[in-house]
Amino acid sequence: MADTIRLKIKRQENAESQPYWEEFDVPYQKNMNVISALMEIQLNPVNAKGQKTTPVVWDCSCLEEVCGACTMIINKKARQACSALVDQLDKPIVLEPLTKFPVVCDLMVDRQIMFEYLKKVKAWIDVDGYYFAGPGPRVPEKVRRFAYDLSRCMTCGCCMEACPNVNDKSTFMGPAVIAQTRLFTLHPTGEANKEERLDAISGKGGVAECGNAQNCIQVCPKGLPLRRAIGEMNRLTFSHSLKKWLKAE
Amino acid sequence: MAKAKIIVVGGGLAGLMTTVKALEAGLEVDLFAYGPSKRSHSACAQGGLNAAVDTMGEGDTPWEHFDDTIYGGDFLANQTPVKGMCETAPDIVYLFDRMGTMFNRSSEGRILVRRLGGVKYHRTVFAGATTGQQLLYTLDEQVRRWEDKGLVNRYEGWEFLSAVLDENGVCRGITAQDLTSMEICSFKGDAVVIATGGPGMIFGETTNSTLNTGYAAGQLYMQGVNYANGEFIQIHPTAIPGADKNRLMSESARGEGGRIWTYKDGKPWYFLEEWYPAYGNLVPRDVATRAIFKVCVDMGLGVDGKNMVYLDLSHKDPEELDNKLGGILEIYEKFGGDDPRKVPMKIFPAMHYSMGGLWVDFNQMTNVTGLFAAGECEYQYHGANRLGGNGMLSAIYGGLVAGRTVVEYISGQESGHKAKSSIFEFEVSRQKEEFKQIYKMEGKENPYALQKELGEWMTRNVTVVRYNNRLQETDNKIQELMERYHNIGLDNHNFWCNQNAVFIRQLWRRLQLARVITLGALARNESRGAHYKPEFPDRDDENWLKTTIAEYTADGPKLSYEEVDIQYIKPRVRKYDVDKEVTMNG
Numbered sequence: 119m120a121d122t123i124r125l126k127i128k129r130q131e132n133a134e135s136q137p138y139w140e141e142f143d144v145p146y147q148k149n150m151n152v153i154s155a156l157m158e159i160q161l162n163p164v165n166a167k168g169q170k171t172t173p174v175v176w177d178c179s180c181l182e183e184v185c186g187a188c189t190m191i192i193n194k195k196a197r198q199a200c201s202a203l204v205d206q207l208d209k210p211i212v213l214e215p216l217t218k219f220p221v222v223c224d225l226m227v228d229r230q231i232m233f234e235y236l237k238k239v240k241a242w243i244d245v246d247g248y249y250f251a252g253p254g255p256r257v258p259e260k261v262r263r264f265a266y267d268l269s270r271c272m273t274c275g276c277c278m279e280a281c282p283n284v285n286d287k288s289t290f291m292g293p294a295v296i297a298q299t300r301l302f303t304l305h306p307t308g309e310a311n312k313e314e315r316l317d318a319i320s321g322k323g324g325v326a327e328c329g330n331a332q333n334c335i336q337v338c339p340k341g342l343p344l345r346r347a348i349g350e351m352n353r354l355t356f357s358h359s360l361k362k363w364l365k366a367e
Numbered sequence: 368m369a370k371a372k373i374i375v376v377g378g379g380l381a382g383l384m385t386t387v388k389a390l391e392a393g394l395e396v397d398l399f400a401y402g403p404s405k406r407s408h409s410a411c412a413q414g415g416l417n418a419a420v421d422t423m424g425e426g427d428t429p430w431e432h433f434d435d436t437i438y439g440g441d442f443l444a445n446q447t448p449v450k451g452m453c454e455t456a457p458d459i460v461y462l463f464d465r466m467g468t469m470f471n472r473s474s475e476g477r478i479l480v481r482r483l484g485g486v487k488y489h490r491t492v493f494a495g496a497t498t499g500q501q502l503l504y505t506l507d508e509q510v511r512r513w514e515d516k517g518l519v520n521r522y523e524g525w526e527f528l529s530a531v532l533d534e535n536g537v538c539r540g541i542t543a544q545d546l547t548s549m550e551i552c553s554f555k556g557d558a559v560v561i562a563t564g565g566p567g568m569i570f571g572e573t574t575n576s577t578l579n580t581g582y583a584a585g586q587l588y589m590q591g592v593n594y595a596n597g598e599f600i601q602i603h604p605t606a607i608p609g610a611d612k613n614r615l616m617s618e619s620a621r622g623e624g625g626r627i628w629t630y631k632d633g634k635p636w637y638f639l640e641e642w643y644p645a646y647g648n649l650v651p652r653d654v655a656t657r658a659i660f661k662v663c664v665d666m667g668l669g670v671d672g673k674n675m676v677y678l679d680l681s682h683k684d685p686e687e688l689d690n691k692l693g694g695i696l697e698i699y700e701k702f703g704g705d706d707p708r709k710v711p712m713k714i715f716p717a718m719h720y721s722m723g724g725l726w727v728d729f730n731q732m733t734n735v736t737g738l739f740a741a742g743e744c745e746y747q748y749h750g751a752n753r754l755g756g757n758g759m760l761s762a763i764y765g766g767l768v769a770g771r772t773v774v775e776y777i778s779g780q781e782s783g784h785k786a787k788s789s790i791f792e793f794e795v796s797r798q799k800e801e802f803k804q805i806y807k808m809e810g811k812e813n814p815y816a817l818q819k820e821l822g823e824w825m826t827r828n829v830t831v832v833r834y835n836n837r838l839q840e841t842d843n844k845i846q847e848l849m850e851r852y853h854n855i856g857l858d859n860h861n862f863w864c865n866q867n868a869v870f871i872r873q874l875w876r877r878l879q880l881a882r883v884i885t886l887g888a889l890a891r892n893e894s895r896g897a898h899y900k901p902e903f904p905d906r907d908d909e910n911w912l913k914t915t916i917a918e919y920t921a922d923g924p925k926l927s928y929e930e931v932d933i934q935y936i937k938p939r940v941r942k943y944d945v946d947k948e949v950t951m952n953g
């Protein structure tokens with residue numbers, strides 16, 4: 119018989135139902151990733167006990183670690199399934215849905231909250247309109263590089279999963295949105311609405327709730343400069359609050 | 368009077384551009400997509416966006432861009448819309464610049480340009496090696512801004528099911544399904560814009576995302592929307608072969624000095640540089656693809672005797688590479704295992720893009736009144752072959768045009784038009800019925816296995832080199848798969864998040880479009896752009912300078928042809944071993 123690999127998957131039929139574990143043996147192929155292992159289950163939805171079952175549900179799109187869709191917990195670590203190569207993983211491979219977001223079905227979760235946070239901090243440039251009005255402001259290449267690094271966040275949620283301060287009991291919005299706030303205060307046009315953004319990120323759920331554990335930095339697949347972003351936002355919100363306080367006096 | 372409302376289907380570049388344009392004009396928008404926009408396939412576009420901004424003072428002009436696009440597309444594209452696109456391109460770049468896209472900059476802080484295939488100028492603006500992601504995020508942010516104001520309703524996690532047409536065949540809305548609760552509903556719209564991307568999945572392992580299912584285009588084709596130039600499928604010359612997908616190695620790797628070679632007589636052989644001295648490694652995609660294919664398949668000179676050649680960047684400065692190509696080098700490292708800064712990458716061509724798509728007029732409207740299309744799902748801007756850097760441009764430009772023309776279309780309508788509710792009820796019940804039938808499927812076939820077979824056949828016979836007998840066999844095969852489709856067994860009967868049932872429904876549309884592509888190719892007895900038949904190696908303008916139009920019938924596609932708009936540039940022979948002839952402006 120051909121080589122197989124064992125997958126141990128935490129499944130859940132829907133948001134309300136109880137999770138359970140199911141194991142699968144799927145044929146091994148050189149260079150395969152966790153997604154292609156899951157695809158094998160679609161081709162033959164039979165579990166390790168030989169019982170017919172439903173194909174596992176998961177989310178994916180790009181399969182090249184640029185869309186963030188396929189994020190799940192693989193062997194206890196939050197990461198993208200498409201870039202998790204089977205050869206580099208301990209077996210059995212244990213797959214679980216992210217725990218900081220509501221489960222939709224099996225490995226699929228609802229990360230809508232992260233997009234809501236982006237609304238709170240107004241993570242966009244307030245352009246006058248979508249007509250043609252010549253070039254935007256010049257940006258020094260050095261600033262551009264930092265901004266570009268921040269703008270690669272694919273809202274995957276790994277950092278939320280790793281952050282001890284993002285949990286049921288806290289209102290902390292998490293590191294990703296802090297980085298995006300930094301991005302939009304960096305842009306020359308975005309700077310114009312700096313005050314509003316700083317208000318949003320210095321209040322409840324904002325950057326002050328970060329305990330500086332730096333777990334997020336370790337897990338971000340896109341290597342976002344989160345340390346620098348959080349540090350700078352801390353400073354910016356501090357002087358922002360100070361200014362407001364002085365004004366109020 | 369209530370605000371006019373449009374429906375946009377697709378959350379990639381084309382759909383989002385349409386959305387913000389329509390919102391700005393005061394329309395309300397219902398935006399449907401499989402998921403959050405950040406997950407859409409536009410994020411995968413790497414190389415950049417072409418625009419004759421000429422920031423390097425080379426004398427590049429929109430006319431040159433226009434001419435390169437027409438020439439690169441082997442004269443099959445209608446020239447009026449392409450001209451409009453190229454003239455607007457610099458403005459598009461500046462618009463994104465204002466919206467905050469982090470384009471690479473020169474030392475003066477101006478936008479930087481690079482060279483891509485088929486072009487003699489530095490014309491491609493870029494944001495690292497993730498330009499598509501960056502442009503997409505920029506538009507997504509703008510849509511969120513309107514969402515915050517409550518003017519756009521985002522339906523994320525929904526599948527468009529069908530267009531709702533009234534008794535006069537005018538599009539009045541859509542039906543769609545919530546992919547979590549599986550609920551099927553109808554939505555009214557004064558106009559509908561389809562921006563659902565390409566049908567890559569028909570070919571199985573491609574450079575496309577898994578959500579490029581081809582469903583929407585296939586469904587609309589079955590509802591009477593014509594499909595144009597389906598046979599023109601672009602094979603990207605440089606992809607990293609993989610088990611689940613072939614990952615793209617962006618053309619910018621060649622643009623930044625990457626050289627293609629293999630061993631011949633024990634020595635490195637730079638065959639593109641030898642065969643095409645004028646353009647070298649920067650020949651257009653179809654030319655590079657056929658050359659690599661010839662070296663590997665016909666001459667047996669692939670690396671290690673396999674279907675692979677080298678794409679080499681190891682002679683370049685690693686820091687510069689990281690700044691300009693970081694994202695794509697990461698992809699190679701992650702999925703290919705080696706460091707491309709040190710060793711040459713191994714690559715082979717893979718299906719990448721569909722030049723063909725839903726037929727539209729110069730206003731992006733299909734042959735169904737009130738139904739528009741923009742982006743890769745339509746056929747308008749690339750003719751027989753697309754130039755690198757023109758894909759995102761055409762998606763954005765198409766979206767801009769659609770966003771403008773829907774406004775004109777709606778203001779031309781009698782005000783207060785009321786579509787009968789019965790047409791919506793009827794369409795919803797039709798969709799529910801089909802879905803119910805899928806739940807009754809108890810046959811022996813596995814839908815994913817059928818899909819795999821389809822992909823393998825299409826990739827083998829309907830990509831780089833096409834022979835009439837094999838095309839015919841492929842069409843027979845597709846018909847066989849259509850028979851076997853009815854013997855599929857459903858493995859998941861839950862009414863919650865049932866990806867299995869949804870996949871089956873999509874497969875049927877893919878089979879339909881596969882026939883359009885294959886039969887279009889079978890009929891076209893010439894070679895033009897990406898369509899290459901060794902039995903008919905030359906372009907035949909006398910008989911084939913025409914657009915293929917496929918119309919759905921129950922017995923398969925009915926093909927007819929339409930004249931191409933060539934009013935600005937006279938067709939001339941396309942070759943890349945010498946410099947392109949100069950054409951006159953105007």
Ligand code: SF4
Nearest residue numbers: 281328329331332334
């Ligand atoms: S530094 Fe720690 S507490 Fe702060 S966001 Fe990152 S993981 Fe959370």
Ligand code: SF4
Nearest residue numbers: 271272274275277338
């Ligand atoms: S900051 Fe990194 S880990 Fe967090 S969501 Fe963005 S890409 Fe993912």
Ligand code: FES
Nearest residue numbers: 179181183186200
């Ligand atoms: S599928 Fe896009 S990140 Fe994995």
